[in-house]
Amino acid sequence: MTRTVQHRSAEEIGRTAAGPRLLPPLGETRSVPLPDVVSSTLPSGLRVLAVHRPGVPMAEVRLRVPFAAPGDKADPVHTARAELLSSTLLTGTRRRDRIAIDDELAAVGADLAVAVDPERLQVGGSGLADGLPAVLEVLADVVTGATYPDAEVARERERLVERITVARSQPRTIAREALQRKRFGDHPLALEMPAGPDVAAVQAEEVRALHAQALVPGGSLLLIVGDIDPDQAVAQVEQALSGWTADHPVRELAPPPPLQPGDVELVHRPGAVQSQLRLSAQAVPRDDERYGALQLANLVLGGFFSSRLVENLREDKGYTYHANSGVQFVPGGAVLGVETDTATDVTAPALLETRYELGRLTVVPPTADEVDAARRYAIGSLLISLDSQGGLASTLCALDAVGLDIEWLRERPARLEAVTYDQVAEAALEFFAPSRFTGVVVGDAEVIGTRLRALGGVS
Structure with missing residues (x-):
């Protein structure tokens, strides 16, 4: 015997003979348990935060380095050098070339990426938790020994100029840059993206000099969150990055003046x-x-x-x-x-x-x-x-x-x-x-x- 299935519309489901079906009241918001944070400051001035967060056998790594331009005015040359530095930081060290860096990270299911803005440079990524020592070793090699090979800098410089040219043709980029100038005037926050000609003029030795001057541990933060033992992770950081030192701290970005209303x-x-x-x-x-x-x-x-x-x-x-x-x-x-x-x-x-x-x-x-x-x-x-x-x-x-x-x-x-x-x-x-x-x-x-x-x- 064939049985006929009667389908009801959404409107029919949402109503009863007495009228619209009432929604049940909202329950109490459930909290997400947040773990404790183990904090330590190394002799170099690098602050380390480690957080045990299980669930998946992975670990997230964030290195945050305040990276302001010298002075309290927007500096097109610094912005261009910083952008090129972020694009070439992972292209080679005295011990590893670009391919070796990628291979060693891939071997522990990890990746790292670099970004920079007027306030800070950040190296971030994730990998298998038991591969954290390998990630930290690569990170330490990069921050202490990045060489910025001339050929890599030239190749990334050309790509960066092309990306900037394309971005500057986009309406949203034009609007963003105009708004930042309106908000912040000549403060460094107003200059988020360098100009193509300024990037084209940057040489590899200038990037190396910026690294030596600005990519330093004093005042920087290394944060690790994942399926880790926090105390052990701090010890691993101290062992891996003990050679990252400098005789001066990072440059912090000064606050901008208050935003003024106007036309x-x-x-x-x-x-x-x-x-x-x-x-x-x-x-x-x-x-x-x-x-x-x-x-x-x-x-x-x-x-x-x-x-x-x-x-x-x-x-x-x-x-x-x-x-x-x-x-x-x-x-x-x-x-x-x-x-x-x-x-x-x-x-x-x-x-x-x-x-x-x-x-x-x-x-x-x-x-x-x-x-x-x-x-x-x-x-x-x-x-x-x-x-x-x-x-x-x-x-x-x-x-x-x-x-x-x-x-x-x-x-x-x-x-x-x-x-x-x-x-x-x-x-x-x-x-x-x-x-x-x-x-x-x-x-x-x-x-x-x-x-x-x-x-x-x-x-």
């Missing part, structure tokens, strides 16, 4: 079919008592998909595919950022609606439902980010850079739960008033300029 700057990009809107204002760092309320207010504005900006600019108006806001941390503080990309013909309306949402958040505080949704998202996303070894390693490394430790992280969910609706309203009023913002709009000024200037506050 939005219109940056002309001829023939652009899209415009990039970037607004910014001064915020507060993680250790400020107002930060929790600021974070929740920002989430309501544009920090996740159910935010007011997304509801307005994307769902209601159809001006953009994405709109978001967030906090960027800088030495000594933080800045707010609001951004969206939109079609040229609706650039002015999009800026108008963005300002409207900033003003509405200020004078029409987030509702209890909005705050509760933002709170659940903030706590949930935090716990998810800490659930992996890599996520925990990256978070601890970022926190350590501003003087915070795992105890701050351990207490974070409870602090978010304790933020009141009134505190969120106060943060919205204090930080999100449109008059506090400045920024840039990148687009075809001949098409969008007249309407933007009619809004006022655009120069």
Whole structure:
């Protein structure tokens, strides 16, 4: 006998004879147990943090070296040399060439990558936990004996110039650079990417000199998270990196001046079919008592998909595919950022609606439902980010850079739960008033300029 299966639609499943089926109440947020951290400072000044985090037989490694330019102004030559150094650090030492480095890391299932920005140079990667001594040996060889072979530097220099040329043609890169200049003026933070000609002029001996001067242990951090014995890992680091010494500490990046409100700057990009809107204002760092309320207010504005900006600019108006806001941390503080990309013909309306949402958040505080949704998202996303070894390693490394430790992280969910609706309203009023913002709009000024200037506050 053939049996007929009656399929119900989603709407039918979600309703009962008495009306819509009610969702069950949310349960209590489950905490993620955070391990203890073993800390040690070597005679060289290198700080070592080791964390036992089992689950998979791997270990995450993060070496963070403050790597600021000399002085308190942006230095194009330093930026070019630092970028080329990060691209060639793993290309050879006195004992190993590029292939030998790759082979030894691959033999223990490991990899290392290097990145640099105006604030720091970081070497990071992961590998099998029982292969940690081999990874540390390669890392020690690199930081003490990288040779930057002329041929490798020449090859990477050419590739880097090509990548910069391509990146500088992208609208989002143009907008980012314009915003950083607007935010930070001639402070080193404003120069995140070197110019192609500056990179092309860098010679291998200049990279070697920068390594000797700036890649030093005093003030640097080595963090290891994984299926390890922390005390044993610290001992392994001390044995492997005992030869990494210097007679001077790292160079720390000085805090930038406070961000000043002002007109939005219109940056002309001829023939652009899209415009990039970037607004910014001064915020507060993680250790400020107002930060929790600021974070929740920002989430309501544009920090996740159910935010007011997304509801307005994307769902209601159809001006953009994405709109978001967030906090960027800088030495000594933080800045707010609001951004969206939109079609040229609706650039002015999009800026108008963005300002409207900033003003509405200020004078029409987030509702209890909005705050509760933002709170659940903030706590949930935090716990998810800490659930992996890599996520925990990256978070601890970022926190350590501003003087915070795992105890701050351990207490974070409870602090978010304790933020009141009134505190969120106060943060919205204090930080999100449109008059506090400045920024840039990148687009075809001949098409969008007249309407933007009619809004006022655009120069």
